[in-house]
Amino acid sequence: MSSFFEILKKSPNSNARIGKIITNHGEISTPAFIFCGTKATIKSILPEQLYSANTQIILSNTYHLMLQPGPDIVAKNKGLQNFTQWKGPMMTDSGGYQIFSLGYGSVSEEIKGKNTNIKRKSLIKISEEGASFRNYLNGDRVFLSPERSIELQRYFGADLIFVLDECTPFNVSKKYTENSMHLSHRWAKRCLKSFNSSFDTFEKNSGSSGIQSLYGIIQGGVYEDLRKVACEETCSQGYDGLAIGGSLGGTKDQMHEIFSFCENIVDKKKPMHVLGIGGIDDILHGVSCGYDTFDCVSPTRIARHGIMLSKSKIKGFNLNNSKFKDDHSCIDEDCIVPEINKFTKSYIHHLLKSNEILGMVILSIYNIWFMNNFFQEIRNKIQQDQFENYKKEILSQLSK
Amino acid sequence: MSSFFEILKKSPNSNARIGKIITNHGEISTPAFIFCGTKATIKSILPEQLYSANTQIILSNTYHLMLQPGPDIVAKNKGLQNFTQWKGPMMTDSGGYQIFSLGYGSVSEEIKGKNTNIKRKSLIKISEEGASFRNYLNGDRVFLSPERSIELQRYFGADLIFVLDECTPFNVSKKYTENSMHLSHRWAKRCLKSFNSSFDTFEKNSGSSGIQSLYGIIQGGVYEDLRKVACEETCSQGYDGLAIGGSLGGTKDQMHEIFSFCENIVDKKKPMHVLGIGGIDDILHGVSCGYDTFDCVSPTRIARHGIMLSKSKIKGFNLNNSKFKDDHSCIDEDCIVPEINKFTKSYIHHLLKSNEILGMVILSIYNIWFMNNFFQEIRNKIQQDQFENYKKEILSQLSK
Numbered sequence: 001m002s003s004f005f006e007i008l009k010k011s012p013n014s015n016a017r018i019g020k021i022i023t024n025h026g027e028i029s030t031p032a033f034i035f036c037g038t039k040a041t042i043k044s045i046l047p048e049q050l051y052s053a054n055t056q057i058i059l060s061n062t063y064h065l066m067l068q069p070g071p072d073i074v075a076k077n078k079g080l081q082n083f084t085q086w087k088g089p090m091m092t093d094s095g096g097y098q099i100f101s102l103g104y105g106s107v108s109e110e111i112k113g114k115n116t117n118i119k120r121k122s123l124i125k126i127s128e129e130g131a132s133f134r135n136y137l138n139g140d141r142v143f144l145s146p147e148r149s150i151e152l153q154r155y156f157g158a159d160l161i162f163v164l165d166e167c168t169p170f171n172v173s174k175k176y177t178e179n180s181m182h183l184s185h186r187w188a189k190r191c192l193k194s195f196n197s198s199f200d201t202f203e204k205n206s207g208s209s210g211i212q213s214l215y216g217i218i219q220g221g222v223y224e225d226l227r228k229v230a231c232e233e234t235c236s237q238g239y240d241g242l243a244i245g246g247s248l249g250g251t252k253d254q255m256h257e258i259f260s261f262c263e264n265i266v267d268k269k270k271p272m273h274v275l276g277i278g279g280i281d282d283i284l285h286g287v288s289c290g291y292d293t294f295d296c297v298s299p300t301r302i303a304r305h306g307i308m309l310s311k312s313k314i315k316g317f318n319l320n321n322s323k324f325k326d327d328h329s330c331i332d333e334d335c336i337v338p339e340i341n342k343f344t345k346s347y348i349h350h351l352l353k354s355n356e357i358l359g360m361v362i363l364s365i366y367n368i369w370f371m372n373n374f375f376q377e378i379r380n381k382i383q384q385d386q387f388e389n390y391k392k393e394i395l396s397q398l399s400k
Numbered sequence: 401m402s403s404f405f406e407i408l409k410k411s412p413n414s415n416a417r418i419g420k421i422i423t424n425h426g427e428i429s430t431p432a433f434i435f436c437g438t439k440a441t442i443k444s445i446l447p448e449q450l451y452s453a454n455t456q457i458i459l460s461n462t463y464h465l466m467l468q469p470g471p472d473i474v475a476k477n478k479g480l481q482n483f484t485q486w487k488g489p490m491m492t493d494s495g496g497y498q499i500f501s502l503g504y505g506s507v508s509e510e511i512k513g514k515n516t517n518i519k520r521k522s523l524i525k526i527s528e529e530g531a532s533f534r535n536y537l538n539g540d541r542v543f544l545s546p547e548r549s550i551e552l553q554r555y556f557g558a559d560l561i562f563v564l565d566e567c568t569p570f571n572v573s574k575k576y577t578e579n580s581m582h583l584s585h586r587w588a589k590r591c592l593k594s595f596n597s598s599f600d601t602f603e604k605n606s607g608s609s610g611i612q613s614l615y616g617i618i619q620g621g622v623y624e625d626l627r628k629v630a631c632e633e634t635c636s637q638g639y640d641g642l643a644i645g646g647s648l649g650g651t652k653d654q655m656h657e658i659f660s661f662c663e664n665i666v667d668k669k670k671p672m673h674v675l676g677i678g679g680i681d682d683i684l685h686g687v688s689c690g691y692d693t694f695d696c697v698s699p700t701r702i703a704r705h706g707i708m709l710s711k712s713k714i715k716g717f718n719l720n721n722s723k724f725k726d727d728h729s730c731i732d733e734d735c736i737v738p739e740i741n742k743f744t745k746s747y748i749h750h751l752l753k754s755n756e757i758l759g760m761v762i763l764s765i766y767n768i769w770f771m772n773n774f775f776q777e778i779r780n781k782i783q784q785d786q787f788e789n790y791k792k793e794i795l796s797q798l799s800k
Contacts, residue, residue, distance in 0.1 A: 040750065044444065044757035048739045069725065069750040076728060077744065085742050325469065328476055339448045342485050344477065350440065350469040357444040357757060 004213050005271040015290030016387045023089040023159035028056045031287045033371045034295035039064045040084050044361050047086045052337050053369035059091035062152050063098035071155035079157025090158040094149045096165045099131045146190040163191035165217040168246040177221040184219050185233050213240035222249045231265040243273040256285040263289040284391045299371050303363035306352045309370040314398050324349040337369050404613050405671040415690030416787045423489040423559035428456045431687045433771045434695035439464045440484050444761050447486045452737050453769035459491035462552050463498035471555035479557025490558040494549045496565045499531045546590040563591035565617040568646040577621040584619050585633050613640035622649045631665040643673040656685040663689040684791045699771050703763035706752045709770040714798050724749040737769050
């Protein structure tokens with residue numbers, strides 16, 4: 001199944017590359033951004049709007065969907081694409097990321113080293129067999145094993161699926177990180193075995209001849225020796241794709257070092273995904289290292305807080321700011337999405353000040369278009385052997 | 401300016417009629433429904449989606465827009481159509497309805513006779529000159545006179561605008577209703593004078609040669625003698641259109657009696673609007689009496705609570721109900737809106753259960769399409785001389 005990824009062009013002076021991931025629901029031109037539709041919806045956005053904004057692929061979360069609406073409802077719809085009416089490629093994560101957020105609060109804060117909260121371990125119990133946790137909807141005890149995660153992802157029917165791992169946090173010891181990594185490796189092998197033995201069931205349940213591709217996840221935290229072990233172990237198995245997960249350190253430099261270190265060890269023929277990273281600068285570093293796909297909630301989450309992304313300001317522009325009250329320029333002259341590109345910043349500011357959902361909707365569509373357009377530019381620049389210059393130019397103009 | 405309305409067809413066995421209202425932003429085929437975009441947006445919905453759902457006209461509220469974003473911001477955008485990017489016809493109310501809700505809580509409950517709350521009159525002071533109230537955003541004292549209401553509506557630039565009135569509640573004495581009606585008549589004349597003298601200023605401010613049409617409002621509560629006085633007074637002035645406002649009684653029968661009583665007195669050459677009424681049964685009675693347009697927040701408001709409109713159930717269907725969890729039929733086989741007509745009830749139920757905004761968005765678009773389609777059917781039936789049969793058929797199949 002490794003033919004599902006093709007490398008079309010390599011950058012002459014970095015590991016940046018153009019490729020394509022071939023799925024039963026269409027091809028993904030890489031490097032590509034994957035938008036988070038946690039509960040089987042990109043919040044407030046219709047599939048038609050995703051198409052208008054040139055979206056290639058979205059993801060949903062096994063953890064949320066196993067609890068609501070449950071796998072049987074999705075399976076009766078022949079999978080997530082029919083259920084959500086998003087007809088392009090989809091990814092599902094394994095549930096690992098969310099389950100561990102019960103233990104550590106916001107995992108995204110934690111894996112970036114910003115969280116020093118006391119662990120609330122009582123909500124989650126991890127054993128060799130799997131993870132046991134409370135259903136956040138009704139308090140029931142729920143058990144998620146590697147086999148169950150694969151079974152669920154078979155029901156959901158996304159094109160790209162993930163092994164169950166423990167998303168290792170930042171504020172733990174090296175010993176904890178090492179033990180956790182080995183546990184994730186054992187879980188991953190069980191996932192792969194389950195994946196390989198469940199194709200017939202999947203085909204029967206889904207009524208689909210669609211092929212799913214399984215990604216392995218590289219853990220090891222901020223420790224180069226552990227990341228090396230994890231890269232070698234994960235590459236030695238038959239995963240279709242690879243992902244870099246767990247803590248990426250406490251600073252952006254540390255994150256970029258881990259990007260670079262791992263990419264130099266792994267099997268470069270496989271597509272490489274970065275879990276949970278969406279900063280403009282981080283993406284440029286990641287692409288330069290050879291990573292192909294990135295997912296993060298941030299483009300749509302910050303849109304719902306009034307922020308429009310920009311290549312000149314790392315945190316984007318907050319349209320709640322009163323200086324936009326009287327700014328009658330359109331949202332972005334380059335934006336080609338007809339549903340939103342005529343709105344003025346003044347109008348969006350008014351919607352945000354009035355707590356009107358439409359403000360979030362417009363900015364969500366804008367930020368989705370922005371990321372898709374940014375990745376299109378990245379692919380164009382790699383094609384033209386200009387990516388490293390482009391990266392330097394963007395990084396130099398990005399203000400904090 | 402009375403040529404802005406043409407009657408194209410009259411029903412042989414009732415006052416129902418087909419007409420068209422001609423505005424600078426297009427024609428409105430009547431009978432028609434007008435959707436409420438209070439704060440210069442139909443909540444959560446893009447203009448493109450309104451077009452897809454065959455929307456003819458929307459309204460915004462002078463009261464809300466005078467406070468946020470303020471008339472200068474809208475005027476700098478050359479009016480509401482440029483500001484909101486809704487390019488079809490628009491209506492603005494005068495501010496009367498909202499201001500009086502400060503005194504009476506929910507005016508819509510009050511005018512339908514359901515409210516017995518003690519009046520909170522301290523928030524609003526009414527004098528001969530106008531209404532003084534607190535800005536709900538910052539507590540400032542704000543004054544709205546008939547002249548100011550017209551000036552504001554000139555700035556906003558909608559096609560159909562309203563005189564300032566006191567929206568008389570249900571639970572007041574006949575004497576109060578009578579005095580209030582006379583005050584509204586004096587205010588209305590001041591509005592008309594202001595309207596007639598402000599065209600040049602409007603043209604200069606808006607940069608538009610668009611003509612606005614002014615509607616007078618018939619008050620008088622549930623009292624036939626007062627309604628008669630109000631009809632005669634309002635018809636004797638040079639308003640382009642007429643609207644029926646204030647309390648319509650405590651029961652649906654009382655409402656339908658007032659519909660019928662007024663319609664038999666008024667000048668039938670002018671378009672007749674019903675303020676704040678959106679029930680399927682009420683609309684059928686209103687159309688039968690000869691009313692041409694109706695506005696109400698209900699189709700989009702109930703959508704945000706999970707309810708889809710229906711011609712077989714007066715309160716619609718609540719998709720939060722667990723029986724829809726496993727209902728994999730599409731939302732409505734007759735619905736032709738491509739953005740939403742493939743979604744299953746099961747998916748919408750899931751979105752509502754997950755508190756996902758997209759559930760509200762889908763149902764808002766559906767209910768907007770439903771009302772537009774309902775009015776298209778009404779026009780077709782009048783055209784075919786079948787309206788009264790259609791009305792009986794729908795009313796007989798409507799369950800409570």
